[in-house]
Amino acid sequence: ILNTFRSRIDPEHGQLCLPELGLSDRDIKGIGRIVLLACGSSWHAALVAKYWLEQWVGIPVEVDIASEFRYRRLLLDKNVLVIPITQSGETADTLAGTRLALKSGAKVVAICNVLGSTITREVHGTLYTHAGPEIGVASTKAFTCQLVALFLLTLYLAQVRGTMASRERLTMIESLVELPVVLERELPGWQEEMERLAEEFVKSRDFLFLARGENFPIALEGALKLKEISYIHAEGYAAGEMKHGPIALIDRDMPVLALVPQNGVYDKVVANVEEVKARHGRLILLGSRGDANIGRIADHVVYLPVILPDLNPILYTVPLQLLAYQVARLRGCDVDQPRNLAKSVTV
Ligand code: F1P
The missing domain is CATH 3.40.50.10490 (Glucose-6-phosphate isomerase like protein; domain 1)
Structure with a gap:
């Protein structure tokens, strides 16, 4: 595009x-x-x-x-x-x-x-x-x-x-045009990391995805990709909603993947994932390269490059798609043609 x-x-x-x-x-x-x-x-x-x-x-x-x-x-x-x-x-x-x-x-x-x-x-x-x-x-x-x-x-x-302001627009355009280059550079590393994660979580029955702000819908998308191609039950939640219900599900068997780029809502998401950790959830964090703090909290950390925060939803989508792909592959699922799904739902 x-x-x-x-x-x-x-x-x-x-x-x-x-x-x-x-x-x-x-x-x-x-x-x-x-x-x-x-x-x-x-x-x-x-x-x-x-x-x-x-x-x-x-x-x-x-x-x-x-x-x-x-x-x-x-x-x-x-x-x-x-x-x-x-x-x-x-x-x-x-x-x-x-x-x-x-x-x-x-x-x-x-x-x-x-x-x-x-x-x-x-x-x-x-x-x-x-x-x-x-x-x-x-x-x-x-x-x-x-x-x-x-x-x-x-x-x-x-x-x-x-x-x-036109200067601000220009900065955004420049970051957007740079994004495919960034993705191409990161892809091989993510492939490996997601393969490793998939091996660890291939037997999971459930999966929770959390994020806030403009990345919240990417938690929904990560969960949808996983459930539609690997048939693992997965839910995406706004991180702040966790304490309104899903927190009851968290135990040693529950993988919780959260998106924690260093942006305006970083501290809030970190507070949410600390609560997951306190309940012994298996924590996977995707966050900003150079952020030592998340390495201290999580069982697994995947570092992504720091880009214009507005564009994080695009960047963070790709490793989540790869995770779903690798889990589905290990489970022997047909990633291109999942059961019961049609490419376009015309009725
Ligand atoms: C909407 C959609 C797709 C999904 C599947 C079923 O399709 O939900 O997002 O991957 O193929 O349909 P569309 O309106 O974007 O074509």
Whole structure:
């Protein structure tokens, strides 16, 4: 996706150009609310985007699971921007929600991977994710590309509405463009580390994933990947929610994986994982390279490079995908074609 968009970024002024949205500057300035609509992994991408859009564009954002959208009193109008996010562009619930939104007069811009798919033919504009065809049923590169597309969209809306200084936008663009290089460099190390972790946890019955802030949806995604391809029961939680229920599950057999990059919520997440440790949970921490503190707390630590904190959701997704892959492989599961799942849910 970044290769495709590179020519549309003016590095000198940090300016982006996204005409495919089909939105004029006037439309963008008139947006009063954004509604993100999706299923499965695409819904997790939407949850991350909520943090970005509210932080940098300053527009209230709602995120809806597409299958629930139809049961709500929608209260949409022409000043609402509805964004269906879908890899396939064919998911029945997302399509149904999109049609309701179009009928209500809202502006609708899709984030989609498949060129010419049904949703893209009906909406006002489409930002394609250019992830290429996905062989496996579980969304992997489509998910990270959705995140990149949503980050580009955030930067563009911030640019048009003047909610972010151009210097700041430029820094973000530079970090984003650098990200594939960082990922490629880290990948071999993560492969090995995740293989080792998978060997240790292959027999686990349950798995808990924790994080806060913009990384919280990545805890959900890590859990979803593990359950859909390895059939281990896994739950993702906002770390602060742990004491509202899941803490009851923690004992010596429960693996708890938490994302603890050194960001604004670091101390809070560390406090949560200390509680896991006090209850003898088997703690795996993914955090910032150079952070000795987490090495002291955890049974296993995976260090990731320090990047722009906003982009951590993209970076931290990849080792979690690899963990699910390695566990599934050791358990003899078909990682590309998990049982009971379809690539796009069209009914
Ligand atoms: C949504 C989704 C995928 C998942 C699986 C079933 O699809 O939940 O995230 O991996 O393939 O469908 P889409 O609307 O993003 O195509």
